[in-house]
Amino acid sequence: MEKLIVCFPGQGAQKPQMALDLYNYSSKVKTLFEKASDLTHLDLKKILEEADATELSKTINAQSTIILAEMSALTVLKEQGFEAACTAGFSLGELCAYHAAGVIIEDDIFKIVKLRGTLMEKAAKQVQNDPLAMAAVVGCNRVIVDKLLKENSFNNLYVANDNSSKQVVLSGFDTEIDSITPLLKESGARRVLKLRVESAFHSPFMKLAEDEFREELKNFNFETPSIPLYCNVTGKVETDKNIIKDLAAKQITHSVNWLSIMNDINKKDMKVKIVEAGPGKVLSGLFKTENMVCNPCGTIDQILELRK
Numbered sequence: 001m002e003k004l005i006v007c008f009p010g011q012g013a014q015k016p017q018m019a020l021d022l023y024n025y026s027s028k029v030k031t032l033f034e035k036a037s038d039l040t041h042l043d044l045k046k047i048l049e050e051a052d053a054t055e056l057s058k059t060i061n062a063q064s065t066i067i068l069a070e071m072s073a074l075t076v077l078k079e080q081g082f083e084a085a086c087t088a089g090f091s092l093g094e095l096c097a098y099h100a101a102g103v104i105i106e107d108d109i110f111k112i113v114k115l116r117g118t119l120m121e122k123a124a125k126q127v128q129n130d131p132l133a134m135a136a137v138v139g140c141n142r143v144i145v146d147k148l149l150k151e152n153s154f155n156n157l158y159v160a161n162d163n164s165s166k167q168v169v170l171s172g173f174d175t176e177i178d179s180i181t182p183l184l185k186e187s188g189a190r191r192v193l194k195l196r197v198e199s200a201f202h203s204p205f206m207k208l209a210e211d212e213f214r215e216e217l218k219n220f221n222f223e224t225p226s227i228p229l230y231c232n233v234t235g236k237v238e239t240d241k242n243i244i245k246d247l248a249a250k251q252i253t254h255s256v257n258w259l260s261i262m263n264d265i266n267k268k269d270m271k272v273k274i275v276e277a278g279p280g281k282v283l284s285g286l287f288k289t290e291n292m293v294c295n296p297c298g299t300i301d302q303i304l305e306l307r308k
Helices: 020-025 027-040 044-050 059-079 091-100 106-125 142-151 174-186 204-217 241-250 258-268 282-289 300-306
Strands: 002-008 082-089 132-138 157-164 167-173 191-194 273-276 294-296
Touching: 002 059, 002 091, 020 027, 020 044, 020 059, 020 300, 027 044, 027 059, 027 106, 044 059, 059 082, 059 091, 059 106, 059 300, 082 091, 082 258, 091 106, 091 241, 106 204, 132 174, 142 157, 142 167, 142 174, 157 174, 157 258, 157 282, 167 174, 174 191, 204 241, 258 282, 273 282, 282 294, 294 300
Parallel strands: 002 082, 002 273, 273 294
Antiparallel strands: 132 167, 132 191, 157 167
């Protein structure tokens, strides 16, 4: 088996009909689709076949289908003779990293993602003051963004993701994102792009979801990771199953420290390929920013290409 560093993307990477080519290629993926639909009580294949981008971006649909797409990619990678030597997941994708590291079983990941999506959707509806949103700030690092937030008293905006040395993501009131945009551009940001999400993830606006999710996780068994597992909240490898379970809940309101994860992977120099198991090329692009190579592996063609 060829070893890989397997990374899983997060919400926002979803697109209509993702993973259907993997479904058509693998009988194991077909079985996975059926199991996932049964456990989430959603017809995920129908959603992927018929939903447009707007329908798919609804939190409950996006989270369940992305996890299914990532699990499908992981399944086909294993069928092709690859296995994870190390794993990390971006935001939602961290759930797949837990499974890849042997922390949670296949059945539980789909139950957990359904709970997570439901609770986050519920938390978003509690905020009545102002529509919530997220936006990627391209061309600025976290130091610059934190300074602007502090100096200009944007009290309802938070750094949700520290994506790379040249990109962060803000989370909070939509109006405050609009207000800070000119200041960001004056400070060097090339673009400020609103994301295809319904709420302000990885911010205190999700506190209700964090608290309720932590209670729900008491019903699930977490095991000690069998391979190095990076966690978003700390940005480093975690080995204690109880700490990992706590971080799974904290992650909902805390920043995704992806830059720290990439830097640590680079520092360890494990001499194996890095792959993005799931839809799109978001993580591959972030690794490229840090002069690292990450191979997209969300389609059957991309996975087969990895063998060449």
